[in-house]
Amino acid sequence: MAALPPKKKQRKRNHDAGQFDSLRWTSSLPDAGDDPFSAFAGLNDFEGGVLSLEEIDESEWGLELPKVRETRGKKQKKETKRKREREESKGDEVTGEEDTNGEAVKEVKKNKKKKKKKTKKAKKPEESSEKEEEPVNDANTNDKTDVEEDEVDDSEYHAWYELRLHPLLMKSICRLKFKEPTPIQKACIPAGAHQGKDVIGAAETGSGKTLAFGLPILQRLLEEREKFERRQAEESGKADETIVSKGLLRALIITPTRELALQVTDHLKQVAIGTDVKVVPIVGGMSTEKQERLLKGRPEIVVGTPGRLWELMSGGEIHLVELHSLSFFVLDEADRMIDNGHFQELQSIIDMLPMVREGHAEDTENCVTASGFQRKKRQTLVFSATIALSSDFRKKLKRGSVKTKQDGEINSIEALSERAGMRSNAAIIDLTNASIMANNLEESFIECKEEDKDAYLYYILSVHGQGRTIVFCTSIAALRHLSSLMKILNVNVWTLHAQMQQRARLKAIDRFRGSDHGTLIATDVAARGLDIPGVRTVVHYQLPHSAEVYVHRSGRTARASADGCSIALISPKEASKFASLCRSFSKESFKQFPIEASYMPEVLKRLSLARQIDKVLRKESQDKADKSWFQRNAESIELMVDENDSDDERANNIRKKKASSAQLKKLQQELNSLLSRPLQPKSFSSRYLAGAGISPLLQQQFEELARQKLANFGNPRDNNNKKKMVVIGQDCVEPLQALRSSGQEVSMDTKGAAEKRRNLDNLRRKRKEDKKRLHDQKRKERKRLKAGGD
Numbered sequence: 121m122a123a124l125p126p127k128k129k130q131r132k133r134n135h136d137a138g139q140f141d142s143l144r145w146t147s148s149l150p151d152a153g154d155d156p157f158s159a160f161a162g163l164n165d166f167e168g169g170v171l172s173l174e175e176i177d178e179s180e181w182g183l184e185l186p187k188v189r190e191t192r193g194k195k196q197k198k199e200t201k202r203k204r205e206r207e208e209s210k211g212d213e214v215t216g217e218e219d220t221n222g223e224a225v226k227e228v229k230k231n232k233k234k235k236k237k238k239t240k241k242a243k244k245p246e247e248s249s250e251k252e253e254e255p256v257n258d259a260n261t262n263d264k265t266d267v268e269e270d271e272v273d274d275s276e277y278h279a280w281y282e283l284r285l286h287p288l289l290m291k292s293i294c295r296l297k298f299k300e301p302t303p304i305q306k307a308c309i310p311a312g313a314h315q316g317k318d319v320i321g322a323a324e325t326g327s328g329k330t331l332a333f334g335l336p337i338l339q340r341l342l343e344e345r346e347k348f349e350r351r352q353a354e355e356s357g358k359a360d361e362t363i364v365s366k367g368l369l370r371a372l373i374i375t376p377t378r379e380l381a382l383q384v385t386d387h388l389k390q391v392a393i394g395t396d397v398k399v400v401p402i403v404g405g406m407s408t409e410k411q412e413r414l415l416k417g418r419p420e421i422v423v424g425t426p427g428r429l430w431e432l433m434s435g436g437e438i439h440l441v442e443l444h445s446l447s448f449f450v451l452d453e454a455d456r457m458i459d460n461g462h463f464q465e466l467q468s469i470i471d472m473l474p475m476v477r478e479g480h481a482e483d484t485e486n487c488v489t490a491s492g493f494q495r496k497k498r499q500t501l502v503f504s505a506t507i508a509l510s511s512d513f514r515k516k517l518k519r520g521s522v523k524t525k526q527d528g529e530i531n532s533i534e535a536l537s538e539r540a541g542m543r544s545n546a547a548i549i550d551l552t553n554a555s556i557m558a559n560n561l562e563e564s565f566i567e568c569k570e571e572d573k574d575a576y577l578y579y580i581l582s583v584h585g586q587g588r589t590i591v592f593c594t595s596i597a598a599l600r601h602l603s604s605l606m607k608i609l610n611v612n613v614w615t616l617h618a619q620m621q622q623r624a625r626l627k628a629i630d631r632f633r634g635s636d637h638g639t640l641i642a643t644d645v646a647a648r649g650l651d652i653p654g655v656r657t658v659v660h661y662q663l664p665h666s667a668e669v670y671v672h673r674s675g676r677t678a679r680a681s682a683d684g685c686s687i688a689l690i691s692p693k694e695a696s697k698f699a700s701l702c703r704s705f706s707k708e709s710f711k712q713f714p715i716e717a718s719y720m721p722e723v724l725k726r727l728s729l730a731r732q733i734d735k736v737l738r739k740e741s742q743d744k745a746d747k748s749w750f751q752r753n754a755e756s757i758e759l760m761v762d763e764n765d766s767d768d769e770r771a772n773n774i775r776k777k778k779a780s781s782a783q784l785k786k787l788q789q790e791l792n793s794l795l796s797r798p799l800q801p802k803s804f805s806s807r808y809l810a811g812a813g814i815s816p817l818l819q820q821q822f823e824e825l826a827r828q829k830l831a832n833f834g835n836p837r838d839n840n841n842k843k844k845m846v847v848i849g850q851d852c853v854e855p856l857q858a859l860r861s862s863g864q865e866v867s868m869d870t871k872g873a874a875e876k877r878r879n880l881d882n883l884r885r886k887r888k889e890d891k892k893r894l895h896d897q898k899r900k901e902r903k904r905l906k907a908g909g910d
């Protein structure tokens with residue numbers, strides 16, 4: 121883009137500044153206290169803060185935005201001009217050669233063909249590099265011709281131009297068809313990319329936070345490279361090979377889970393296509409050798425999990441310990457980092473970062489390889505969907521008095537940010553709304569007994585089996601129980617939990633991603649960051665331990681302007697937890713998910729059979745496991761196992777086995793016969809056939825039948841009457857649709873619930889005390905009687 125004239129530039133800056141006025145700047149959050157769900161109460165009471173815009177001279181960047189489609193008038197004018205020029209040049213060329221035998225014309229055509237071939241060749245490397253695992257593309261392949269040839273509609277992408285991104289980044293954005301930046305991107309890119317500020321960013325799940333920190337990183341790397349190359353060219357073209365930023369670690373992005381690290385890597389790679397910036401994931405569960413090999417390629421951006429990163433860093437991995445050149449330190453899903461099991465390694469990594477002093481460039485005096493550009497301050501970017509900061513965080517940062525635990529451990533995002541070198545002028549950008557949930561997310565609940573949760577889940581999956589669903593459990597035991605039941609009931613499910621091997625985890629995600637109506641049963645390892653398009657429903661089979669996790673779980677649906685719904689299954693035991701959750705989101709009402717009670721007898725029948733089958737199967741596999749365990753251990757101590765059971769015992773065992781397999785067969789037959797027909801409500805009208813589980817094929821057949829019946833009626837009056845016959849297959853109704861059309865808004869008497877809980881606790885305590893008193897009395901009585909008898 122050409123440099124704007126001074127006035128325009130000023131106006132543009134004002135415009136940018138104006139944009140920020142509409143944002144809410146944070147720094148205050150009420151103390152969360154002991155209640156894990158109260159962390160978000162009053163989240164919208166934030167203090168203001170202003171971003172100051174620095175002078176930026178676009179002309180210095182030499183930036184050129186992708187050529188956009190001109191308006192019709194301009195286009196026509198240009199076309200006429202081009203035509204005229206073409207004709208003139210054609211004339212020149214033809215007259216310049218012998219024109220008598222048409223040779224010149226042929227020459228021109230040949231030249232044109234050559235040109236076309238060249239353009240094709242120039243395009244090829246880029247196309248092929250997209251398919252490669254590591255897109256290491258040469259910036260030179262993205263010459264202007266490529267950019268110009270992209271059909272980019274000005275009106276469609278103009279919202280990005282204010283952010284003044286590098287043309288190669290703009291090209292990727294256009295390719296990804298991201299029409300406009302999301303609010304968090306709009307707010308963070310100027311601060312992070314152009315003002316070099318540290319950023320704390322919070323926005324709802326699925327709001328595009330990855331690019332809110334990814335684009336500033338790529339922008340700065342590309343910008344620095346261009347500046348450097350220009351300067352080199354100016355200084356008589358003598359390239360000093362030591363200073364070029366290529367090959368030094370420039371950005372370290374840390375995420376709490378491996379899947380998230382891989383996803384962030386993929387996302388950044390997509391945007392970095394066409395640049396030669398390398399992005400590499402470093403995560404546990406993958407071969408260390410392979411990751412060391414990847415690091416030998418000296419990627420500028422590394423995305424990793426704390427455990428594996430620290431393992432390699434403490435082992436002296438050269439690319440990871442040369443941190444003087446680091447320009448970005450990013451914590452994605454930062455609040456999760458302070459959970460147990462993460463912060464030890466994270467703390468060690470942070471302690472390895474060169475010191476950043478307020479008002480000073482990084483301490484890089486001993487560094488010979490870092491260029492002047494890289495010696496700029498390191499930026500710290502901290503992002504999450506749920507972020508809780510104290511009201512005077514900024515002041516504390518200034519004073520350097522953010523508290524860590526007494527033993528020096530990091531216990532809050534604030535301490536983490538300070539330790540990582542966050543400066544007091546950091547841009548704190550909080551775009552979370554009062555409920556912190558995505559606006560297009562519909563939340564609902566079903567109140568049920570603990571033992572009925574399976575039935576309600578089966579109801580949701582079979583009656584409303586449309587779209588992808590993620591079911592969250594808090595324990596792996598619950599997940600295993602649930603997945604085996606659902607598999608017996610022929611529900612298409614995959615599982616994801618922390619005890620699975622990384623390969624299996626990725627496979628499960630991949631398969632889930634590939635199935636339009638699949639179900640993933642997961643623990644909270646999948647709660648953060650996973651970006652799987654088309655997740656329509658999130659079911660909280662068990663409520664999570666904290667409100668943050670609830671937010672992140674629900675955020676797997678309704679991402680990037682799509683809609684979706686969440687359904688929490690609430691047992692009486694969880695009622696007070698749920699009330700506390702509502703309180704923390706200042707929610708006064710939740711929608712009750714509509715259940716068609718007439719389906720439940722059939723659902724319960726199937727489930728009872730599935731449970732019995734599961735029990736038999738478990739017993740069988742347990743017996744097998746016990747036997748092999750016994751044999752293994754006997755062998756290990758060289759003990760001879762006496763195989764010779766008595767005849768009676770053997771006969772007994774065989775009888776038991778036969779009985780068990782006969783029982784299993786019978787149960788399976790019974791269940792199969794139930795599963796072979798659609799789930800039907802107990803009673804249904806033959807006129808309004810409402811059948812959940814009616815497959816599209818069956819529905820089609822019913823509709824055909826209805827039409828045939830209609831045609832058979834000769835009497836037009838009769839005909840009119842029968843026209844009212846409708847076939848409704850509820851299978852086609854997504855949970856979100858069902859919720860929208862008949863979900864009941866239920867007001868949450870959170871205070872009342874707490875009162876009730878207290879009363880119930882008192883009652884229980886009283887009953888216990890009474891029981892104890894009675895027991896003591898009886899004991900004393902017995903003693904007395906005994907003493908009297910003696």
Ligand SMILES: Nc1ncnc2c1ncn2[C@@H]1O[C@H](COP(=O)(O)OP(=O)(O)OP(=O)(O)O)[C@@H](O)[C@H]1O
Nearest residue numbers: 298300301302325326327328329330505649651680
């Ligand atoms: N400007 C944009 N326009 C449209 N889609 C976008 C834009 N930016 C990002 N996306 C898409 O939105 C989805 C969500 O983005 P991303 O994963 O970065 O969200 P997030 O805020 O990090 O979510 P979470 O808090 O759950 O981790 C991704 O599929 C991404 O490709």
